[in-house]
Amino acid sequence: MTLQRSVHDDTLAGLKALCSDARLSAKAQASCAALAGKLAAPVRIGLLGLPGAGKRAILAALGGLPPDLGTQPLPTLELNHxxxxxxxxxxxxxxxIETEGLPTPDLLAQDPVFLQITSPAPALSGRSLLLLVTDASASDLRAGLAWAAPRLDLALWCSRDWGDFERDLWQAAPDRMHNHALLVLTGDHPARPQDTEFDGQFQVSPATALGLAPLVAHLDRVIEDASxxxxxxxxxLLHRYGAPAPRIVLAEQTQPAEIIPHPATLPPEAARDLARVFHAVRDAANDLSATLESGCDEDTLFTAFEETFSTLSSRAASADSLQEHLPDLAALFDEAQDLALLLRIEGGTDQLADAAQLLLQVRQDVEQHMAA
Structure with missing residues (x-):
């Protein structure tokens, strides 16, 4: 999101300025440098699995690379922006061998054992991809997983037919890989019930990229949450040492440029989902009004606002019809959730007023969709 990227960049600039302050203790400078490094670093995503599981095609799709690159034999590689x-x-x-451009057939014909590739593809902004290539033996796979573990923040295990052999391999993988991992099924068989070893499961066709969009959307959400x-x-940290933190300013309400579909012109499922969201926003506003009148402390009020926007965002995200027919409304809830969290970070009476105004804006937007 543009807003989150702006706050990210401003926060990183504040950290860099704080790190150069000679008055900081060595411990504080180390903490500042570590946080700055974490904010500046891309999220590292690993593509793992047996040979033939479609990892190369998914690499090309996720990295915004030419499709034919996913059909060429590739060694283990890192792909960065x-x-x-x-x-x-x-x-x-x-x-x-250092060359301009992406790997060529002539370069690959020399059988490199490792590639480091940079690409200006927008899909790589804020993330990097690691393709792990091994043979099909358990020993080579275990060695590859041990090597890749400290180089990953999020693991995608690609599998044509998830079975006992792969399950045993994954269970024996380094613990840190299990913290954030997804199962990507690339075969012709339909997805099975969620495997408890993974945070999520997706069915993707490497040949047609069918099913890739939900996977990309999930990765985007995970990366945004981590950011x-x-x-x-x-x-x-900036607040602790008296450094100015980026001020969050709510954008003024503007009328949408495109015509918003009236509920009567929407498919029945989308109209029902829109009505449910409208009632949820209305009930949330009423509940928060009662909470404000109860004289709770600021932290309780911020928690109430944050939980409200989180619930609304989850409802919109789970309604496929809203994502398809009213994507601007679904995006509004995501941005409101981010704003609520950032307002809580700043804290204070002014920020509570901003949070209340934010909820009012969201309610007005939903009402506008209902009455368009």
């Missing part, structure tokens, strides 16, 4: 396309190849004898947590920690 950069201003220009560039490839650094390591050969089996330890020598290196917000880092921003929260960074702003707490």
């Amino acid at each position: 950069g201003p220009t396309a560039r490839t650094d190849a390591m050969l089996a004898d330890g020598s290196r 917000l947590q880092d921003i929260h920690a960074a702003q707490m």
